[in-house]
Amino acid sequence: MPIAESVTMRHNGRSLDTFSTFTRYTFGVSMTGLPALSLPAGAGGNGLPVGVQLIGKPWDEARLIEVGPAIEQHRPRA
Numbered sequence: 001m002p003i004a005e006s007v008t009m010r011h012n013g014r015s016l017d018t019f020s021t022f023t024r025y026t027f028g029v030s031m032t033g034l035p036a037l038s039l040p041a042g043a044g045g046n047g048l049p050v051g052v053q054l055i056g057k058p059w060d061e062a063r064l065i066e067v068g069p070a071i072e073q074h075r076p077r078a
Contacts, residue, residue, distance in 0.1 A: 025053070035061040037068050041076055 002054070008015050029036045035056040038056045044050045 028053055029053075035064055037040055037064040038060060039071055040075070 007018060009018050009021065010016075011021070012016075023030070026036070037054045037056075039052050039054070041050045041052040054064055054067060054071075
C-alpha cells in the first residue's frame with residue numbers, strides 16, 4: 001500500500017509521482033487561498049466512489065461548514 005511520504009506510487013501498473021497525483025485537482029484552489037471542502041457523493045456507474053469539491057468565497061469557511069452537512073444528508077446512500 002502506498003504511503004504519502006513515498007516519492008512514487010503504483011496505480012494500474014503505472015508509476016506515478018505521489019505529490020502531483022494527490023494535488024492535481026486541489027493545487028489551484030490551494031494557491032488562491034479559497035476555502036474548500038471535499039465530500040463523498042455516492043458512486044459512479046462503474047461502482048467507484050465519486051466526490052464533490054465545494055469552493056467558497058474568500059474568508060467564508062463558515063458557509064462551507066453549513067452547506068457540507070446539508071449536502072451529506074441528501075446524498076444517495078449505498
